[in-house]
Amino acid sequence: MARNGSKTKPNASAGYFVGAGFGCIAIVLYIMGPSVEIPIEPGIEIDRAEIKPGIWRVAMTDPPMINIGTLNQRCSDCHSLFTTTRDPDRALNQHTEIALEHGANDGCLNCHDKQNREMLALEGGNVVGYNQVELLCAKCHGPIYRDWIKGSHGKTIGYWNTDLGESIKLSCTQCHEPHHPAYRPIVLLPGPNTLRMGDQSTDHGEEIDERNPLMRWRINEDAHSASDSEHGGDD
Amino acid sequence: MTRRSFLRRGTAATGAVAALAASLSPLKEITDTDSFSMSKFLQKHYKEMDGKDMASALERISKEVEKRYDIRPNIRDIKPMDGVEFVYALNLTRCIGCRKCVHACVAENNQSHSPEIQYIRVLEMPRGSLDIEQGNHHYDRPTVPDEDHFYMPIQCHQCANPPCVKVCPVEATWQEPDGITVIDYDWCIGCRYCEAACPYWARRFNFTRPEIPKDKLNTNMSYLSNRPRQKGVMEKCHFCLHRTREGKMPACLEVCPTGARKFGNILDPKSEVRQILESKRVFVLKQEVGTLPRFFYYFDERDPINLKVPTGTEGDRP
Numbered sequence: 001m002a003r004n005g006s007k008t009k010p011n012a013s014a015g016y017f018v019g020a021g022f023g024c025i026a027i028v029l030y031i032m033g034p035s036v037e038i039p040i041e042p043g044i045e046i047d048r049a050e051i052k053p054g055i056w057r058v059a060m061t062d063p064p065m066i067n068i069g070t071l072n073q074r075c076s077d078c079h080s081l082f083t084t085t086r087d088p089d090r091a092l093n094q095h096t097e098i099a100l101e102h103g104a105n106d107g108c109l110n111c112h113d114k115q116n117r118e119m120l121a122l123e124g125g126n127v128v129g130y131n132q133v134e135l136l137c138a139k140c141h142g143p144i145y146r147d148w149i150k151g152s153h154g155k156t157i158g159y160w161n162t163d164l165g166e167s168i169k170l171s172c173t174q175c176h177e178p179h180h181p182a183y184r185p186i187v188l189l190p191g192p193n194t195l196r197m198g199d200q201s202t203d204h205g206e207e208i209d210e211r212n213p214l215m216r217w218r219i220n221e222d223a224h225s226a227s228d229s230e231h232g233g234d235d
Numbered sequence: 236m237t238r239r240s241f242l243r244r245g246t247a248a249t250g251a252v253a254a255l256a257a258s259l260s261p262l263k264e265i266t267d268t269d270s271f272s273m274s275k276f277l278q279k280h281y282k283e284m285d286g287k288d289m290a291s292a293l294e295r296i297s298k299e300v301e302k303r304y305d306i307r308p309n310i311r312d313i314k315p316m317d318g319v320e321f322v323y324a325l326n327l328t329r330c331i332g333c334r335k336c337v338h339a340c341v342a343e344n345n346q347s348h349s350p351e352i353q354y355i356r357v358l359e360m361p362r363g364s365l366d367i368e369q370g371n372h373h374y375d376r377p378t379v380p381d382e383d384h385f386y387m388p389i390q391c392h393q394c395a396n397p398p399c400v401k402v403c404p405v406e407a408t409w410q411e412p413d414g415i416t417v418i419d420y421d422w423c424i425g426c427r428y429c430e431a432a433c434p435y436w437a438r439r440f441n442f443t444r445p446e447i448p449k450d451k452l453n454t455n456m457s458y459l460s461n462r463p464r465q466k467g468v469m470e471k472c473h474f475c476l477h478r479t480r481e482g483k484m485p486a487c488l489e490v491c492p493t494g495a496r497k498f499g500n501i502l503d504p505k506s507e508v509r510q511i512l513e514s515k516r517v518f519v520l521k522q523e524v525g526t527l528p529r530f531f532y533y534f535d536e537r538d539p540i541n542l543k544v545p546t547g548t549e550g551d552r553p
Contacts, residue, residue, distance in 0.1 A: 015240075015243030015244065015246065015247055016242075016243060016246060018246075018247045018250070019243070019245075019246030019247040019248075019249065019250040019251075020246070020250065021250070022247065022250025022251050022253065022254045023246075023249070023250040023253060023254075025250075025254050025257070026250065026253035026254040026256070026257040027257075029254065029257035029258055029260070030257040030260060040349055040350045040443060041349070041350060041351065042349050043347070043348030043349040043350070043351045043446070044351070045348065045448070045451075046338045046341075046342070048342070050335070050338070051335055051338050051339040051342060051490050052490070053339065053486065053489035053490045054489060056492050143536065143537070147535070150507070150510040150511070150514055151497065151506075151507030151508075151510050151511060152324075152326065152497070152507070152510070152511045152514065152515050152533070152535075153326075153329075153494070153535070154494050155488075155491065155493075155494030156484070156494075156497075156507060157484055157488070157489050158483070158484065159482040159483055159484070160479070160482060160483070160484055160498060160499045160500065160506070161316075161482035161500070163482070164481065164482030165482055165483070170494070175492075175493070175494060183331070183492075183493065185377075185378030185379065185380070186331060186333045186378060186379055186492060187333075187377070187378055188332060188333045188334055188375075188376065188378070188379045189333065189334040189335060189337065189338050190334070190375075191334065191357075191372060191373050191374065191375060192337075192351060192353055192356065192372055192373070193351055
């Protein structure tokens with residue numbers, strides 16, 4: 001206003017408009033300001049039992065016990081009374097819950113000792129207790145046993161620093177069911193919901209989802225490049 | 236002062252004050268637990284705090300947690316051990332993609348449930364390829380594993396040459412002597428440069444106020460790891476440092492049903508990770524970017540999923 005250094009008097013009524021303008025802005029801001037809602041996908045709550053840490057399955061104790069009726073019985077309680085033939089085709093009349101699916105290993109006495117059923121059978125009539133089951137498994141699974149010794153196979157829980165606490169290296173049967181050593185398929189937990197842009201649960205990358213803003217851009221680009229090639233563009 | 240100028244100036248001043256108040260009105264939405272406190276504002280950088288400063292900071296955080304979650308946390312500042320450098324190894328032959336590690340991590344590290352924040356992402360990858368662009372986060376099947384895919388969990392790789400640390404303009408993130416890259420949540424300004432710099436998509440941002448159900452809060456906390464975060468700060472995997480610096484295994488490892496995850500001190504010649512790095516053909520993700528990750532992947536020599544049980548000669552799965 002004071003251009004050229006001349007003292008022109010400012011418009012006397014301008015001040016009223018400034019105040020009124022600020023007032024209008026105040027009203028607009030007050031009404032519009034805090035009402036912005038950020039859409040948030042609710043989180044999926046996982047049952048704590050699904051993520052229980054530690055040992056995957058309960059292995060046989062040493063000496064092995066089996067619950068028959070309501071009583072815990074030693075193996076020899078029954079097996080000392082009668083003998084067993086080495087006949088893999090014969091149907092079991094006891095232990096009928098066991099369905100042996102262990103590849104080519106299809107006989108009970110390949111692993112269980114014939115004389116003492118509380119021991120496991122190694123080569124040459126040697127036996128080993130249930131607490132050293134890895135020596136039995138190592139009869140066939142040599143490379144896995146080597147990896148387990150070195151730690152690249154298997155699971156170690158507890159403390160990595162043995163000065164501060166116990167390091168627990170799980171044995172073969174604390175993960176694998178010995179009569180069905182292959183893991184059965186596992187029900188998976190839900191995936192992330194914040195990264196989802198359209199339904200990507202099917203195979204990824206084959207169909208372009210129009211709800212996905214990035215994919216919409218790609219559709220336009222594809223259409224654009226297609227029209228370019230129609231006009232003879234060969235770069 | 237004339238009556239006219241009084242009215243003129245008075246109207247302008249009233250309007251200006253009202254506008255200022257209105258523009259600050261979003262601050263009304265800030266709830267009391269996020270409130271400004273002078274001790275937080277004046278708190279020093281983590282590396283400049285002495286024992287007394289840290290004690291008062293921990294006391295302030297405890298009070299904030301107690302006020303919001305009605306439970307007093309066991310929060311402390313755990314320092315790295317001497318002669319320890321943490322390394323993670325992951326057996327891709329054994330990973331079945333069950334996502335238990337993802338959710339165990341959320342439970343252990345007090346990540347936001349709403350909106351959802353997860354440190355570990357598991358990619359379902361087509362067999363025979365390591366092209367991460369083909370990985371799918373959102374696989375959903377009745378059961379896993381799928382025979383045509385393998386599964387690749389990715390989390391913070393705790394790089395020895397971390398790009399996220401280099402780009403931080405306020406030094407709110409740095410690498411500790413045991414190899415863990417940590418964040419001071421009270422120093423972070425939320426610029427998200429680190430998120431952009433990370434080639435492993437490991438960093439997460441709290442766009443809104445994180446929500447954790449009161450009964451799901453893990454009260455075993457440390458300053459640099461799993462204490463509740465506030466809106467507008469970054470967070471990421473820290474190898475469960477409140478567990479691992481006390482000698483324990485990380486939560487993701489303890490929950491893994493197949494034992495695909497391995498963790499330990501690489502400087503200890505007897506440790507599992509040392510033996511794996513010496514005897515297995517390990518690789519790192521995006522080696523060409525030169526980040527020197529402390530997170531190694533490996534495959535077993537034989538692929539058990541391709542051995543059909545029981546038609547194969549040896550049922551060796553998994």
